[in-house]
Amino acid sequence: MVRLGIVGIGNMGSAHAGWMPQIKNVELRAICDIDESKMDRYPDVPHYKDSAVMIRSGQIDAVLVATPHYGHTTIGIDALQNGLHLLVEKPVSVHKADCQRLIQAYDQAGKGRVFGAMFNQRTDPHYQAIRRVVQSGELGEIQRTNWIITDWFRTETYYSSGGWRATWAGEGGGVLLNQCPHNLDLFQWICGMPSRVRAFCGFGKYHNIEVEDEVTAFLEYPNGATGVFVTTTGEAPGTNRLEIVGDRGKIVYENGQVVFTRTESSVTEVKNTSQESFATVPTWRCEIPVNGYGGQHQAILQNFIDAIESGKPLLAPAVEGINSVELANAMILSSLIGETVDLPLDAAAYEAKLKSLIANSTHAKQTVTVESVDMGASFGR
Ligand SMILES: NC(=O)c1ccc[n+]([C@@H]2O[C@H](COP(=O)([O-])OP(=O)(O)OC[C@H]3O[C@@H](n4cnc5c(N)ncnc54)[C@H](O)[C@@H]3O)[C@@H](O)[C@H]2O)c1
Numbered sequence: 001m002v003r004l005g006i007v008g009i010g011n012m013g014s015a016h017a018g019w020m021p022q023i024k025n026v027e028l029r030a031i032c033d034i035d036e037s038k039m040d041r042y043p044d045v046p047h048y049k050d051s052a053v054m055i056r057s058g059q060i061d062a063v064l065v066a067t068p069h070y071g072h073t074t075i076g077i078d079a080l081q082n083g084l085h086l087l088v089e090k091p092v093s094v095h096k097a098d099c100q101r102l103i104q105a106y107d108q109a110g111k112g113r114v115f116g117a118m119f120n121q122r123t124d125p126h127y128q129a130i131r132r133v134v135q136s137g138e139l140g141e142i143q144r145t146n147w148i149i150t151d152w153f154r155t156e157t158y159y160s161s162g163g164w165r166a167t168w169a170g171e172g173g174g175v176l177l178n179q180c181p182h183n184l185d186l187f188q189w190i191c192g193m194p195s196r197v198r199a200f201c202g203f204g205k206y207h208n209i210e211v212e213d214e215v216t217a218f219l220e221y222p223n224g225a226t227g228v229f230v231t232t233t234g235e236a237p238g239t240n241r242l243e244i245v246g247d248r249g250k251i252v253y254e255n256g257q258v259v260f261t262r263t264e265s266s267v268t269e270v271k272n273t274s275q276e277s278f279a280t281v282p283t284w285r286c287e288i289p290v291n292g293y294g295g296q297h298q299a300i301l302q303n304f305i306d307a308i309e310s311g312k313p314l315l316a317p318a319v320e321g322i323n324s325v326e327l328a329n330a331m332i333l334s335s336l337i338g339e340t341v342d343l344p345l346d347a348a349a350y351e352a353k354l355k356s357l358i359a360n361s362t363h364a365k366q367t368v369t370v371e372s373v374d375m376g377a378s379f380g381r
Pocket residue numbers: 007008009010011012013032033034035038049051066067068069071089090091118120162177178369370373
């Protein structure tokens with residue numbers, strides 16, 4: 001039986017707490033929030049106001065961190081350094097240098113520790129099916145990727161709902177750091193990492209915020225393939241359309257359906273060998289049957305517990321979370337400097353840029369909760 005503690009009992013932390021009865025081999029033994037009123041709903045579980053005290057209580061084996069973003073790094077490092085298993089909400093950290101610090105703490109903690117990330121969309125069978133088609137080689141070498149993920153509509157009320165939201169100091173970014181970690185993680189999980197990024201962000205384009213709420217990014221992959229990633233929280237109804245083109249056809253996910261339009265032969269071969277000027281490449285339309293959207297958060301929770309209990313492989317190892325953070329950072333940086341950014345990203349340079357954004361911010365909110373607790377440790381390490 002794994003004894004779990006949750007840090008951050010807000011929207012997501014309380015949802016995780018509510019799912020506990022459905023998760024096998026886990027017992028919720030502690031909860032922690034700097035706002036004690038958030039814990040009133042759980043009179044039977046010991047309360048902690050300070051995560052450091054909970055982590056050292058001897059009452060828990062594992063921690064789930066569901067605080068605002070900067071706390072993922074600082075509280076996560078504290079948990080790992082004190083021998084606990086760690087499940088961290090997305091994004092794994094705000095910026096690449098913090099991810100590296102967190103991963104270093106995991107490496108030093110020893111391989112007996114389990115370090116997972118709440119990338120619940122990895123449990124969605126649609127994305128799993130697309131990944132299988134790409135990874136099996138059935139799609140052929142990737143030529144072009146395109147993800148329009150604009151169904152993340154959010155209101156001004158949403159952005160006002162927490163002092164930490166939508167500021168550089170509190171959240172560390174906008175749509176790329178809050179909504180899109182899922183998509184950026186899936187994008188790299190399915191297609192791999194690009195080697196160059198040029199992006200155009202709208203900062204506070206649709207909302208009274210300082211961070212990005214619209215992004216159009218152009219990606220270049222190591223094999224010469226190109227990609228486009230488009231997102232926003234400012235339009236409705238929005239679109240979720242993922243299209244990946246390879247040498248053996250194209251796979252499209254939209255409206256809950258995955259369609260693989262498969263070519264009879266290699267497109268490159270037809271291009272190079274056909275005697276016709278206007279040849280077509282015959283195709284089959286294959287609808288990939290998929291039911292439901294997977295176990296989502298509960299499945300990731302169970303997988304984390306199973307990894308601790310019986311060594312089951314993690315579906316979403318947190319060390320892989322650095323990739324989505326790096327993509328988000330690169331898109332923001334590219335837009336700010338007006339240039340293409342090469343990957344791997346210079347982590348220190350991005351951290352310095354973020355620091356200057358925080359220093360020059362005119363959007364500081366009165367109720368920012370993480371600054372004194374997290375920012376010093378996060379940037380000072
Ligand atoms: N996986 C998902 O589908 C999903 C969905 C929503 C949010 N999230 C993530 O969950 C995290 C929390 O988001 P939320 O919407 O629940 O935010 P929230 O503001 O509702 O909750 C955050 C809670 O953390 C508490 N807190 C802040 N600093 C703390 C500290 N140092 N120690 C203890 N508690 C602290 C706050 O008092 C608050 O109760 C974010 O990382 C967010 O990106 C994930």
